[in-house]
Amino acid sequence: MVEGTWYCPSQPQPLIDSTKDLYAERIDRETWTRRIEARKPYRLMPKENEDIDGYQRVMCPAVAGKVQCPLKPSSLGRGIHLPLVDPEPSPTGPVTVCRQRSVTIAPTAGAKHWQALEYGDEEWQKVYFRLRNSVEGYNGYAKNPLAEAIEASGSRRIRGIAAQTILLVFQLAHANRRKIKNWVETLALNGERPRRRTHHRRRTKPLGNWTPTGYLAPTG
Known part of the structure; x- marks a missing residue:
């Protein structure tokens, strides 16, 4: 979760640190706006509406056709207009959302920081x-x-x-x-x-x- 929204775990670090860099005056406001817009393809996409208990199924953005990722070979070769994800190798292997097409997010997961709208857009x-x-x-x-x-x-x-x-x-x-x-x-x-x-x-x-x-x- 980055600033209230669930994203691909391999989202580039500069996009994750956008607001931090703005406050630290490492980037200007125009750059911040561009980075916020560049985050959107990495967002986990809703697959279903929330159920009566608040649980929701969300898709990996590569499965949803928003990015390309080598962990999801079927997402490759869709054009240079889609960002190419660069997953960081891990001795324990990819996280669940990278191994599966979708995951279920519980209402308590990230509830303290979750926002209904994507921050900054x-x-x-x-x-x-x-x-x-x-x-x-x-x-x-x-x-x-x-x-x-x-x-x-x-x-x-x-x-x-x-x-x-x-x-x-x-x-x-x-x-x-x-x-x-x-x-x-x-x-x-x-x-x-x-x-x-x-x-x-x-x-x-x-x-x-x-x-x-x-x-x-x-x-x-």
């Missing part, structure tokens, strides 16, 4: 960035010093994690109520004009240009 960026924007936006809303001011510890003068948590819940509930009230006041109810004007949306950058260390530089 365009779909992941859109979902993650939208959720992150929502969370950070709400944090800023609730930290308003003229309203709930949840960042100010002086507004909760009591000891203990449990007590602090209960008081914070009341503050967040009040922030929710304030947000709903502000939204209702932008509606035209009973034929009357809304009491509050809606905010104009500010221009945003394309979600597909986002990386863990910032946006890609514009091209062209």
